[in-house]
Amino acid sequence: MLLMGGRMYPWNITDTFYAYSYNCNQWINLMDDATTKVGPYPRQTYAQAMTVEPDGDAVYVIGGWGLDSQSSVLRIELPVDLCNLWPRKRACLAVSGCGYCANKVNEEVRSQQCHANTKECPLDPILNSSRVTNQGRICSAYTSSNCTMMQDCGSCLQTSSCTWCQGACTSNTTQCSVPQLKCQSNRCIATDCIQCHQIPGCDWNYSKRECIPNLQDEEANSVSVCPQPCINYSTCSSCLEVPDCRWSTQLDECISASYQDIYCAGGVCGLVLESEDRQYCPEPCNSFTQCSSCLRHAHCGWCAAPGDRGEGVCAEGSSERPMAGTCNNIYYESSRKLLDDDRNPPDPDDIEAVSSYLNDLNVSYSWHYVKCPPENECLNGHHSCAEESEICVDLDDGFECRCGAGYKAGANGCEPVCPLGKC
Structure with missing residues (x-):
């Protein structure tokens, strides 16, 4: 078994490359400085696909x-005997299961090889040479001494030199009155509450997000006690009310925490909100009634009505155009407040008919994504001037609040010239 790359918390990506030896029950670092490597090294990556020829x-x-995303195919060739990767004696003998042999002529090493110590030395003899061998660490002896370190039955019985006895892992050379030759299977294998409750004797643990045995109940639990699947929630606020759900701001969908790491590989989910982030739920674009608040959200733009009254509709889109057709259609659909006309208004879904209809009425709505169009905030009420003490003055770009009659500028804004009626 080979393991390559991966992501370590929180965002560090690794270029590790390991092989697992079933015979020796150990991980072997193939990127070790002592191994022989030819060609480019594997990149730091995660969520890649791997297959063996x-x-x-x-x-x-x-x-x-x-x-970033990597659109590449890397071919890695490995020897049948992984011990061959260590060309030097010292590094070779440091790996359990590897032995060393060499041909010497007058104490000079003419050829050497690291090989699996369960096999004979693969070197061909050399005339007038002497053979030097070192068996290294035998896996059975090495793993026997580590049986007690294994905490679960599955890992224990996967090691040929170990046995599971009375709830503990011991060497198979140890006397055991009732050796366990087979582990009790974990039947409670499920990725969500609904799948878990369909298995008799299993219950869903919300804090650990895993399916666990329920020793008090051997019957299947009712799935009605489970919340709906996360994908069924269409809004951020409803999604985050469910303990097991997260909200993807990039995909605009509710996802399960159980598969978030796999589903969101490469950052495709963008910012992912959890239940405690409910106050940061993004609001739909059409909930904003002013251009200034609309353009604070990167996915929103403003369909401005003619004139300087600041009327318009906030809609989802990009720098080029609204996502749903044209501004004329969006505004027509949202307001339906057209000028009086003898003709029947067209179907809102008929983009060409709506555009033609509005053109005949000499009405045109413009798209603004980066900057709001000029508007008279003082007339439409989109200003922040204090009604009692300040006067709104419209500017070419925005507005300005000035102190009104009977008020003067002070440390806390406009203050009365005659406080408490006394000058």
């Missing part, structure tokens, strides 16, 4: 995410 000794690494 069935008729060869090559591994293919496809795609993945690093600093």
Whole structure:
């Protein structure tokens, strides 16, 4: 088994490359400085696809995410005997399961090889040479001494030199009155509450987000006590009311915390909100009634009505145009407040008919994504001047609040010239 790359909390990406030895029950670092490597090294990546060539000794690494998406295919060739990766004696013998042999002529090493110590030395003899061998650490002896370190039955019985006895892992050379040859299977395997409750004797643990055995009840639990699947929630606020759900601001959808890491690989989910982030839920664009508040949200733009009254509709879109057709259609659909006309108004879904209808009425709405169009905030009430003490003055760009009659500028804004009626 090979393990490559991955992501360590919180965002650090690694270029680790490990092989797991079932015989020795250990991980082998293939990127170790002592191993022989030819060609470019694997990149730091995670969420990549990997496959093994069935008729060869090559591994293919496809795609993945690093600093950005990686559209590449990397071919890695490995020897059948991984011990061959260590060319030097000292590094070779440091790996359990590897042995060392060499041909010497007058104490000079002419050839050497690191190999699996379960096999004979693969070197061909050299005339007038002497053979030097070192068996290294035998896996059975090495793993026997580590049986007590294994905490679960599955890992214990996967190691040939260990046995599971009375709830503990021991060497198979140890006397055991009732050795356990097979682990009790974990039947409570499910990724969400509904799947879990369909398994008899299982219950869903919300804090750990896992399916656990329920020893008090051997019957299947009712799935009605489970919340709806996260995908059924269409708004951020309703999504975050469910303990197991998260809201993806980029995909604009509710996702399960159980598969968030896999589903959001590469940052495709953008900012992911949890239940305690409910106050940061993004509001739909059409909830904003002023251009200034609309353009504070990167996915929103403003369809401005003619004139300087600041009327318009906030809609989802990009720098080029609204997402849903044209501003004329969006404004027509949202307001339906057209000028009086003898003709029947067209179907809102008929974009060409609506545009033609509005053109005949000499009405045109413009799209603004970066900057709001000029408007008279003093007339439409989109200003922040204090009604009692300040006067709104319209400017070419925005507005200005000036102190009104009987008031003067002070540390806290406009203050009365005659406080408490005394000058």
